[in-house]
Amino acid sequence: MAHRTHWINGKPWTGEAATRGDIYNPATGRVSGTVDYATKTEVDAAVAAADAALPGWRETSLARRSAVMFAFRELVASHRDELAARITAEHGKVASDAAGEVARGLEVVDFACGIPHLLKGGYSENVSTGVDAYSIRQPVGVAAGITPFNFPVMVPMWMFPIALACGNTFVLKPSEKDPSASLLLAELLAEAGLPDGAFNVVHGAKEAVDALLSHPDVRAVSFVGSTPIARYIYETATAHGKRVQALGGAKNHMVVLPDADLDLAADAAVNAGFGSAGERCMAISALVAVDPIGDELVAKIRQRMASLTVGPGDQESSEMGPLVTRQHRDKVAGYLDSGVAEGATLAVDGRSHPITGGAGDGFWLGPTLLDHVTPRMNCYRDEIFGPVLSVLRAGSYAEAIGIINANPYGNGTAIFTNDGGAARRFTHEVEVGMIGVNVPIPVPMAYYSFGGWKSSLFGDTHVYGTDGVHFYTRAKAVTSRWLDPSHGGVNLGFPVNH
Secondary structure, eight states: OEEEOOEETTEEOOSOOSEEEEEEETTTTEEEEEEEEOOHHHHHHHHHHHHHHHHHHHTSOHHHHHHHHHHHHHHHHHTHHHHHHHHHHHHOOOHHHHHHHHHHHHHHHHHHTTHHHHTOOOEEEEEETTEEEEEEEEEOSEEEEEOOSSOTTHHHHHHHHHHHHTTOEEEEEOOTTSOHHHHHHHHHHHHTTOOTTSEEEOOOSHHHHHHHHHOTTEEEEEEESOHHHHHHHHHHHHHTTOEEEEEOOOOEEEEEOTTSOHHHHHHHHHHHHHGGGGOSTTOEEEEEEETTSHHHHHHHHHHHHHTOOBOOTTSTTOSBOOOSOHHHHHHHHHHHHHHHHTTOEEEEOGGGSOBTTOOTTOOOOOOEEEESOOTTSHHHHSOOOSSEEEEEEESSHHHHHHHHHHSSEESEEEEEOSOHHHHHHHHHHOOOSEEEESOSSOOOOTTSOBOOEETTEESSOOBSHHHHHHHTEEEEEEEEEOOOTTSOSOOOSOOOOO
């Protein structure tokens, strides 16, 4: 049985944990390992290691930092199968999805390799007689990342490659549900040449999180998770004077207009609704069918759902795996009964979907379809975070966009149409941060930035891309004059331009 512990100052922690948690294999429901939980003492040690490493790493040349990122990129690429296997074993997602997660994380490392270009400042000569002005960006210091269970490789790599490339040091607090991948990333960073202490990993729950949020030497905090916790992270960390980007929950809509290719839309709805068992913040969980295509679209979706293979993530034939914990599976399944009680139609009941390879005692729930859902229902208002697709009916484009804009979340959305004018109007009018046109999961590439609006984001900047570089650096403006022998002597007057 595996045992996972913290990574502090370039090596595994050797202390005795006061508390440990169980790690489960979601496909079997059995305990596969244990993980040490950090107290304030271990968090303090990790932050102290990061703080001690900061001066040397901050002064390391851009060329050297970039070289470390290039080496790390090659190491991750060569270990992608091992990383994916760790994701599957502890999260449950199928192998192809886990491999895709590693690939998307690598895109941010690729972006971070270009840090010498990304940190170029500006220069203005002779802004006043003999005076030049220029701008630079400098690292903020020790940064912390608090990341969710659903992407144990990709989401941390949204954060620490850019933070490190910018000259900061980093403390990662991954989800205690699937901690193993983060430790392999720490080993690969060390092998790539990152100095001891520049990257640390602490495991645990609220005590570890609170210790990071209140630590005086942590200058910036990045978070991805649910909206209630994102709000708590933002309010607590900013109260302690920290820079914060906290990405919260989502209720992502997919609008299908009557002119859309319904086969394309049905494929997209199934892919975006049930990939990774719906446990992703960019999953499509609410499909808005604009009359009169609702019944035909639902029929096409049901047909595709019936053929989905649900089974253990390490089986090559599996297209969808289990949910991450028993408690989460039970919570998600509860929305099926509550939805029906509130007037929805249970068009496909995932509880009866066959499990290939035997269900065992795993945390299984097959793809589920709730039809005739309305905005007042709990199955619509809550972020279910599971394989449940809710279908709403709208009488017009205006009604459809009104549904989206009235929702408190604003993470991602998509429209399916063959009308360019309607698509352009949608992208202009919808109050959401990330938009897809005939693309169901519009996750931006690494050279853009990821983040939503409204209750899906707390803070001013999105993650990775240019926003990420700005979050992990501070701007400084310098005005300089080098005097020559003809400077003219002392002048105590207020400086003015000439």
